[in-house]
Amino acid sequence: xxxxxxxxxxxxxxxxxxxxxxxxxxxxxxxxxxxxxxxxxxxxxxxxxxxxxxxxxxxxxxxxxxxxxxxxxxxxxxxxxxxxxxxxxxxxxxxxxxxxxxxxxxxxxxxxxxxxxxxxxxxxxxxxxxxxxxxxxxxxxxxxxxxxxxxxxxxxxxxxxxxxxxxxxxxxxxxxxxxxxxxxxxxxx
DNA sequence: GGTGGGATTAGCT
DNA sequence: GCTAATCCCACCA
Numbered sequence: 001x002x003x004x005x006x007x008x009x010x011x012x013x014x015x016x017x018x019x020x021x022x023x024x025x026x027x028x029x030x031x032x033x034x035x036x037x038x039x040x041x042x043x044x045x046x047x048x049x050x051x052x053x054x055x056x057x058x059x060x061x062x063x064x065x066x067x068x069x070x071x072x073x074x075x076x077x078x079x080x081x082x083x084x085x086x087x088x089x090x091x092x093x094x095x096x097x098x099x100x101x102x103x104x105x106x107x108x109x110x111x112x113x114x115x116x117x118x119x120x121x122x123x124x125x126x127x128x129x130x131x132x133x134x135x136x137x138x139x140x141x142x143x144x145x146x147x148x149x150x151x152x153x154x155x156x157x158x159x160x161x162x163x164x165x166x167x168x169x170x171x172x173x174x175x176x177x178x179x180x181x182x183x184x185x186x187x188x189x
Numbered sequence: 190g191g192t193g194g195g196a197t198t199a200g201c202t
Numbered sequence: 203g204c205t206a207a208t209c210c211c212a213c214c215a
């Protein structure tokens with residue numbers, strides 16, 4: 001079933017953990033793709049110096065301060081996009097970054113978009129999975145409970161590893177990165 | 190097998 | 203002007 005907006009209104013770290021094993025789905029004009037979420041990171045707004053929302057609301061991160069259950073997609077390093085699910089209370093600026101997916105459905109389409117056939121590299125990073133899923137800035141602010149992009153819950157109970165985040169220099173001491181144990185689709189350094 | 194540089198843009202100092 | 207929640211490829215060992 002599609003996760004309702006009330007799901008996203010829980011604690012951000014709780015949402016980050018519960019999203020592991022769930023299925024991210026996009027239905028675009030050129031096809032449908034599904035990926036199992038295997039790696040997430042929590043960004044806790046005002047107490048997290050690594051979060052975009054730490055220094056307050058700007059034009060770019062405005063979505064992050066909006067109601068939970070929406071997609072916050074941002075452009076980074078000139079070439080890549082990252083996708084977050086807005087969580088917590090409206091106005092706080094919390095979100096869960098989806099870092100890695102395991103390809104499930106629409107794999108040929110993902111391979112075409114990524115121009116590679118290596119499954120373990122198809123969605124093993126935030127910049128790659130947005131490309132594979134066909135996620136564009138047009139979906140920024142999209143409702144995650146709608147019919148273009150949404151997340152399906154799963155009844156499995158995966159073993160979760162909790163660790164510190166990577167790729168950042170500030171706030172690195174917080175154990176807010178979560179991934180499913182023994183998974184070859186996560187972005188390993 | 191590991192490292193370093195380049196692409197390119199919004200926002201901060 | 204500098205930095206960033208990135209990825210890819212060339213180069214060196």
